[in-house]
Amino acid sequence: MTSSTDRVAIVTGGSGGIGRVSVERLARDGLAVVVHYAGNKDRADETVASVVDAGGRAIAVGGDVADEHRMGAVFDAAEQEFGGVDVLVHTAGIMPLSPIAQLDLDTFDRVQRTNVRGTFVVDQLAAKRMRAGGAIVNFSTSVTRLQIPGYGAYAASKGAVEALTLILARELRGRDITVNAVSPGPTATPLFFEGKTPEQIDGIAGANPMGRLGTPEDIAEMVSFLAGPARWVNGQVLYVNGGAA
Template identity: 80%
Template sequence: MATNAERVALVTGGSGGIGRAGAERLGADGFAVVVHFAGNKDRAHETADAVTRAGGRAVIAGGDVADEAAMAAVFDVAEREFGGLDVVVHTAGIMPLAPIAEMDLDTFDRVQRTNVRGTFVVDQLAARRVRGGGAIINFSTSVTRLQIPSYGAYAASKGAVEALTLILARELRGRDITVNAVAPGPTATPLFFEGKSQEVIDRIAGMNPMERLGTPEDIAEAVAFLAGPARWVNGQVLYVNGGAA
């Protein structure tokens, strides 16, 4: 396995929130990082600058995670700019919330397209292109255990992500590539705060024994662990939620 100074990571959804924190953390570990974005190029540039300040190298690349041609082009950027790819961190996802009885089916389909098809597309490309000694890190959610009302469509999509993760880990037998999923608890990102009252935020924050929301940096520590030293952790879902479940 190459040293961190020679390693290359692709972080999807790297333009903000958990993705940005993960990219910056990997930069601090000496990775060269491809910062993927879906729509916010300016924020992707900000993340790339943060990676550089942390000590890594960075470029940005845009594309719809559910579009196989667009994402193949993103993977091409990693190979063209940095010579290969060792770690894929797939944080990109969407989280519209509504009770199951009330959710518009077009919204449900959009969640599944981005979160399930998007993970399948990224994992398929990663399985073909990540070098030996590398890692594929998907993102699930602790809501698959917490069963919070209104999260039905999102939790369903992430249950599928967990299934893909565990099966891909076994399909890559003999390749020396780990495949795991990080399942954050409620984390203080714009995606989490959207549409929630302060009362709801406080109630959710109190669900874990630490009595606070997670931070993107908390989640980034788990990413760095799975991307680097955790070579004997494979085919697992790592719950990073302060003990909420």
């Protein structure tokens, strides 16, 4: 495996929430980072600036995560700017909530396109183009175990992400590339807070054995581990949720 100062990471959804904190953590670990964004270029540029101001290396590249041509260009940029790709951290996803009986099918299709097809697209590119010693870190959710009403479409998409993760890990036999999925529990990000009352947020935090919500930094700690020293962790779904059932 190349040294951390020679390693290059692509972080999808790297302009906010868990993605941004993961970018900053990987940069502190010595990796050059490609900050992928879907629509918010200004926020991605701010993330890049925070890395560069701290002495790191980063660029921002936009694109629809489910578009293989746009995401191919993200990998092209990583190779042209930094020499290759060693780590993929795929945080990009959407989470509209609705009971299954009331969910509009167009919304269901949009969730599956972004979360399932998007994962397939970037994982396929990584499988073809990642250097030996690499690490693919997909994102699932603890909701696949918690079965919270309203999360049907999202949990279904993340169940598919877990299946892709476990199969790809075995398909990459002999490549020295690990493939794992991180499954956060409720985490204090804008995506989590959207549409919830203060009472709901307090209830969710209080139900956790640790008595709080997770933070993006908690999740980035696992990303750093899987992207770097965790060479014997492969084909796993790791629940990072403070002990939520």
